[in-house]
Amino acid sequence: MAEDRVHVTIDGAQTEVPKGTILWEAAKDIGVDIPIFCYHSKLGPVGVCRMCMVQVEGMPKLTTACTTTVTDGMVVHTRSPEVEKAQRGVLEFLLINHPLDCPICDRGGECPLQDQTFQYGPGISRFVERKRHFVKPVRLGPTIDLDRERCILCWRCVRFTSEVAEDNKLILVDRGSESFIGTFEAEPYVSNFSGNVIELCPVGALTSHKQRFTFRPWELQQHPSICPHCPMGCNINIDVRDAQEVIRFRSRTNEAVDDGWLCDRGRFGYDFIGSPDRLKTPLIREDGTLRPASFSAAYRLIAERLQRVAAEAGPHSIAGIASPRLSNEDLFVFRRFLRDSVGSESIDYWPRPEYSIDSGDSAALQTLDSALTSIDRIDSAALIVLIAADPSEKEPVMELRIRSALNKRSAQLVDIGIHDVPLSGKASAVLRFAPDQIDGVLRGLFLAAAREAGSEEFAGARELLDGDGPVVLLYDDSFPDIPQERRRDALLSLAYMVDNLRERRQVGVIPLLTTSNEMAARDFGVMAPNDSGSVWGEPLVDRLLSGDYRAALFWGANPVGTVAGLTEAVEALDFVAVSELRLSETAGLADVVLPASCFAEKVGTVTNTCRRVQVFSEAVPAPGMARPDWQMLVELSQRWDNPLSYASPEAILADISGSVPGYAGRLPTSYRRVGPLGVAVKGGGVEAAE
Amino acid sequence: MAQKTVLFKHLEQPEIHRLDVYRDAGGYGALRTAVNDLAPAEVTQMVKDSGLRGRGGAGFPTGMKWSFLPKEYDTSYLVCNADESEPGAFKDRELMERNPHQLIEGCLLAAYAIRARHAFIYVRGEYLAIKELLDAAIEQARQAGLVGERIFGKDWGCEVSVYRGAGAYICGEESAMLDSLEGFRGFPRLRPPFPAVRGLYGKPTVVNNVETLANVPHIVANGAEWFKSTGTEKSPGTKICSISGPVNRPGNYELEMGTPFRYLLEDCAGGMAGGKSLKAYIPGGASAPMLPGDCQDVGIDFESYPAAGSTMGSASFILFPEDCCIVFAQLRISEFFSHESCGKCTPCREGSRWLRQMVERIEEGGGREEDLPILLDVTDNMVGKCFCALGDFATSNIVASIRHFRHEYEQHIRERRCPFRPHPAAEPLLQIAGVA
Structure with missing residues (x-):
């Protein structure tokens, strides 16, 4: 037996586990x-519910399995008469003041208290006294309602806020049997991560304000999917009633991505799916008004008008701007449609970083790309560096992973940026600078002269960068706090920094992108210009403003209303077609609008911020005639001389797998083989792991 | 065996709270000896050899507790438990009020033994006057070079700070006390790690009761053999006993360990007031099981009371006279434990409330025959199954009162009323317990 392993016998079965195992x-x-009630693998042991008592030979009394570390030769009984009496006793205690309102409780049917009472409980109660009452429900904050009578005071929610989110928002108030969960001074529970406590709660005490009393768990079908609200790609289950109605998003643990957590933006961001203002039919502008039309009429008009523009001004005068929330399949087909059918190379996505990188500077992009690492590398980093980045804003669950690495694995954090972010308080060194100084600061960290002259702050950051062990750098390449004219330099100096660090340490980078599938938009060349691969051209939206184009396709992208002056520029175009979920500002200016289905209404894949390709599945039907974007584009392409011929999204996946650099050879050709937890393609930890 | 004055010097020298009087009587001599002539480990060894056992109630050997600290550490702390929250206990109060320097010297000696440079005295919130008195005494000692840096000119120095609790029984539990001292709400901590390894602010910490520490200067001054010459073999030394209830002279009495309870009651407290007989008594504060009034020959020490079915605890004797209703007395005790449960673990939080509700119902005339077995079974579901010992404490007198006075419970149930009402005899208990 290895020294770091111990033997334990549990109910007669022997097993060998690492030393220190609970x-x-x-x-x-x-x-x-x-x-168990209080114990949770993601939270520290606390030993308060006393449900997990077991008998360990040689110990004078029962002990809690959740707080006991296995020692070599330990012999444990989990079903002895003493243990069973203790379990019945604890369940009886937990239930004496519980309202037993399972028939109307949101949790009834998926409730650990209910389930364990059936399995281990006494069956009857001997309690005839007056039950404890609390005012209920209590609105803890915008998202959570608390039923204090159902609460069994397991401390999970309290520990989540103190150990995981570290905002210490939920506390125990009062003492003894009058204890209850609350917030300090009854302030509202406002957090980026409040929804997690609903899932952690082992009873129906912490409920979603939005969903309370609107469903029963057994009515719901679960569909594995990927949260569409940021590029982190947290895994979710979409819970659906009657195959029609999205009731909720729940976390679906993927250790490589989300560690089992969701942020509130993701968890509660599902209203758009079943929204009554979803487009149900194609719309064609007649006499200045958009009116419902058939797909064939819409396709006919788009083909006619685009082909006329191409004949008059050349195909490149047709601009295609896609949204980076489209799926891989949609983006890939959009790219192919524009280039192969229409013949235009005028393609971009929006929103995107508002600066360009010349081909002369492409080495910088290659440096960053080659250092791309996977999210779970944060766990083994010795040093985590934020470069003008706020994970809490861009990819919130990243904040929790960073906190976990800092707390559990003695990693250190350096925060190099313009202003404080929620993680700044955890940093061992903070380096602040004026927005236009980023280039000098990042390069100066590695220049002897600047190193001598730098401030104390500077020396603190430098010292940590000079240390040992793997580094993970997180950056936001849209550089929102840096003046526009300095953003290119910021990216180049970041690459310079990675190059320098790499000479001594293992370096991984994680870009904090803006939109869910932005990485795929870049990988698939949905970024102008596209002739030299990884080089970023001037944003196409900016060129629309200067009148370089005659027609435009906006595929899910809605820049009008955000970009100043774009309304006039779009109105001046000969022809505009839009594919959208709702009648957006951009769609409002279109000649033709196509009704698209959203991620919950189709099968497909997305590529996350670290190039993990993950599958989402169809959870509900699309409203009306709405269709997947890839399908509309394939149908539309039939009116050109070079039509596309994909019969299913899986056929597109196979094409991506065969043709996109970095995906080829790594991405399986079927959804089944991509699997429920996804696969990492180029970067994404693949190189580092090999 | 009888009364013997070691810790209660103020009975002979009422001015001993003054630093000059304390020093004239030999005070701080033990500290001077230790700092000048003894290594810290030698002080620990002396206390170990003396057989001194913790006076807070558990009776754990003090020297052994000190030797549990790791071999090497940079920082350690000494904490004096002056929370004195056990109903019936009021001995630490007198020790601090009347002879503060004895405690301060004890704290400094213990701190020296564990190489601590900061000692904290955690007093219960109600002891505001005592806190002020201790603060003044510490300041006097500081002026005299006895507290602070370079005590007796040596490299070692020690600060002494007094901290007031906020009124929670649980904070008398040593790990909860550390939480409270750190500024958090007091909850008992998971063990291991024990405070000796990770205590206050995560550093090795020793927590000792006031009376325990008050003994240390005497042991260092007079030697382990001298200490062992008093008391019994396994419970050496003297014990301050608090006696309350309807006796002629309630109060604190210092007795040699092993002195029979009868001596405390008759010779010290002057017997029961008004010629009443003793129905029952609790020897060690509300957490110790009550005994029938005829158990008067039990020796006051750590061994004799367990043999008699109870525990000496902090030697806080609460007496119930013949006309006292045991069910009503038990209700007061159960109210205390229900009120003071910290709520951390299920069995104590829910069980102590349930027990209180059942006893209340029986006392109010709503008892049922099946209630007694339920009461006992609920205690069985609590004992040994709670997070800390305080859960067990909530059960001990339920079990003891039913064991010894089952007939009173049955009479309540049968007659559907309390046969002792009104309850004149319970009033003093009620005031002392502070649970009215």
């Missing part, structure tokens, strides 16, 4: 179910 985890590994 007894409950050791039992779970060999399929022994020990009931």
Whole structure:
């Protein structure tokens, strides 16, 4: 037996586990179910509910499996008469003041208290006294309603806010049997991560304000999917009622991505799916008004008008701007449609970084691309560096992963940026500078002269960068706080920094992108210009303003209303076609509008911020005649001489897998083989792991 | 065996709270000896050899507790537990009020033994006057070079700070006390790690009761053998006993360990007031099981009371006279434990409330025959299953009162009323317990 492993016998079965393993985890590994309420693998042991008591030979009394570390030769009984009496006792205690309102409780049907009472409970209660009452429900904040009578005071939510989110928002108030969960001074519970406590709650105490009393768990079908609200790609289940109605998003743990957490933007961001203002039919502008039309009429008009523009001014005068929230399949087909059918290379996505990188500077992009790492590398980093980046804003769950790495694995954080972000308080060194100084600061960290002259702040950051062990750098390449004319330099100096660090340390980078599938938009060449691969041209939206184009396709992108002067520029175009979920500002200016289905209404893949390709599945039908973008583009392309011929999204996946650099050879050709947790393609930790 | 004055010097020298009087009587001599002539480990060894056991109630050997600290550490702390929250206990109060320097010297000696440079005295919130008195005494000692840097000109120095709790029984539990001292709400901590390894601010920490520390200067001054010559073999030394209830002279009495309770009651407290007989008594504060009034020959020490079915605890004797209703007394005790449960673990939080509700119902005339077995079974579901020992404490007198006075419970249930009402005899208890 290796020195770092120990033997334990649980209910007669022997197993070998690493030293330091919690007894409950050791039992779970060999399929022994020990009931728990307070314990949770993602939270520190606390030992308060007393449900997991077991008998350990040689110990004078029962002990809690969630707080006991396995020692070599330990012999454990989880089903002895003493243990069973203790379990019945604890369940009886938990239920005496519980309202037993399972028939109307949101949690009824998926409630650990209900389930474990059936399995381990006493069956009857001997309690005839007056139950404890609380005012209920209590609105803790915008998202959470609390039923204090159902609460069993397991501390999970309190520990989540103190250990994971570290905002310490939820606390125990009062004492003894009058204890309840609340917030300090009853201030509202406002957090980026509040929804997680609903899932952590082992009873129906913490409920979603939005969903309370609107469904029963057994009515719901679960569909594995990917959160569409940022490029982190947190795994979710979409819970659907009657195959029609999206009821909620829940986390679907993927250790490589989300560690089991969701942010509130993701968890509660599903209203758009079933929204009544979704487009249900194509629209064609007649006499200045958009009126419902058939797909064939819409396709006919788009083809006619684009072909006329191409004949008069050349195909490149047709601009195609896609949204980076489209799926890989949609983006890939959009790219092919524009280039192969229409013949235009005028393609871009929006929103995107508002600066360009010349081909002379392409080495910088290559440096950053080659250093791309996977999210879970944060866990093993010795040093985490933020460069003008706020993970909490861009990819919120990244904040939790960073906190976890800092707390559990003694990593250190350096925050180099313009202003404080929520993670700044965790930083061992903070380096602040004026927005136009980023280039000098990042390069100066590696220049002897500047190093001598730098401030104390500067020296603190430098010292940590000079240390040992793997580094993960997180940056936001849209550089929102840096003046526009300095953003290119910022990116180049970042690459310079990576090059220099790499000489001594293992370096991984994670870009904090803006939109869910932005990485794929770049990988698939949906970025202008496209002739030299990884080089970024001037944003096409800016060129629209200067009148370089005659017609435009906006595929899910809605820059009008955000970009100043764009309304006039779009109105001046000969022809505008838009594919959208709703009648956006841009769609309002279109000649033809196509109704698109959203991510929950189709099958497809997305590529996350670290190039992990993950699958989402069809959870609900699209409204009316709405169709997937790839399908509309394939249908539309039939009116050109070079039509596209994909019969299914899987056929597109196979084409991506065969033709996109970095994806080829790594991305399986079927959704089944991509699997429920996705696969990493180029970068994304693949190189580092090999 | 009888009364013996070691810790209660103020009975002979009422002015001993003054630094000059304390020093004239030999005070701070033990500290001078230790700092000048003894290595820290030698002080620990002396205390170990003396057989001194913790006076807070558990009776754990003090020297052994000190030797549990890791071999090497930079920072350690000494914490004096002056929370004195056990109903019936009021001995630490007198020790601090009347002879503060004895405690301060004890704290400094213990701190020296564990190489701590900061000692904290955690007093219960109600002891505001005592805090002020201790602060003044510490300031006097500081002026005299006895507290602070370079005590007796040596490299070692020690600060002493007094901290007031906010009124929670749980904060008398040593790990909860550390939470409270750190500024958090007091909850007992998971063990291991024990405070000796990771205590206050995560550093090795020793927590000792006031009376325990007050003994240390005497042991260092007079030697382990001298200490062992008093008391019993396994419970050496003297014990301050608090006696309350309807006796002629309630108060604190210092007795040699092993002195029978009868001596405390009759010779010290002057017997029961008004010629009443003793129905029952609790020897160690509300957490110790009550005994029938005829158990008067039990020796006051750590061994004899467990043999008699109870525990000496902090030697806080609460007496119930013949006309006292045991169910009503038990209700007061159960109210205390229900009120003071910290709420951290399920069995104590829910069980202590349920027990209180059941006893209340029986006392109010709503008892049922099946209630007694339920009461006992609920205690069984609590004992040994709670996060800390305070859960067990909430059960001990339920079990003891039913064991010894089952007939009173049955009478309540049968007659559907309390046969002792009104309850004149319970009033003093009620005031002392502070749970009215």
